[in-house]
Amino acid sequence: MRNVMPRTRLRQAARSAPVEPRFFSFNDQPKDFSMTGIRRRLSRFFSPRSGRSVILPLDHGVGEGMLPGLEAVGRLLGLVAGREVQGVLLNKGPARAHGAALPPCMGLIVQLSGGTKHALPPYGRTVVCSVGEALRLGADAVSLQINVGNDLEDRMLADFGAMADEAHQAGLPVLAVIAPRGGQIVNEMDPSLISHCIRLGAELGADLTGAPYGGDPASFAEAIESSDTPVLVTGGPGRGDAQRFLAAMEEALACGAAGICAGRNIFQHQDPEEVLDAIVNLVHAPRGEEPGGPGDVPSPGGDAAPDGDASAPDEQDAGPDAGA
């Protein structure tokens, strides 16, 4: 089944992307032996075949509790076996419980920050895991969530700075997942805010930045082009329409995103395997031979996300409709 993204938008995205799409091979970097550990670990998250990355984040249980679709993290981890997925993102509890059962080649990112949706305000994140514990759990990288545009932003930035420095000292790469979220933010998908998030990841020295795609190819491509840090596009709340989700992901990739780090739109779908297969196909399709559509996924009608948070954007506004 073909996607619903008008081909003209995809062409616009491709035109907005850098002329030379960046291929993320970490062998052509200048020799700096203090970076060897970080480079070796970072390269595990990029397919040598495509130079791109698929990460499955399953770290939503801290914020959301019993999120529909995320009841059995161990079972969901079975999804990555045998698929061209480069990594999973877990909180330390599931990493401890299931890390040993992960395929040996699977990159493990341990989430260092967390906060629940019941807090006042609900967008704060605090450090809940140390770099040392992540290393003991076999982490290949660590991650922190930074929500910008709120009264707790300065603390999240300070936490990121401190933890990133510590992780780098230990040779661990750092994924910054950055989203506009909080009191100062009117529209979490405002393209200029998303561009700022991408820029922020690069400025703060993240090794990977995760950010949502707001549906504006030109600004997304420009921010990616100006970022020294590879950008992974996040998925946002389960939208109940795999077609539109996949079309938006395809557009983000055409803008130069280095891969996809999407959770809810996969594990909340009634057929997570099918959506994950479609994601893998999109991300790892040979350059210049991107699939015409994102694979054969069930029609929107049979597709409702378990939590019903699925306000699909209309065709002209086919970018994700909610934050990471």
Ligand SMILES: O=C(CO)COP(=O)(O)O
């Ligand atoms: O990176 C992410 C969570 O840590 C992104 O998850 P979603 O795709 O569910 O927004």
Ligand SMILES: N[C@@H](CC=O)C(=O)O
């Ligand atoms: N890392 C995310 C988890 C889910 O979206 C967050 O902290 O919000």
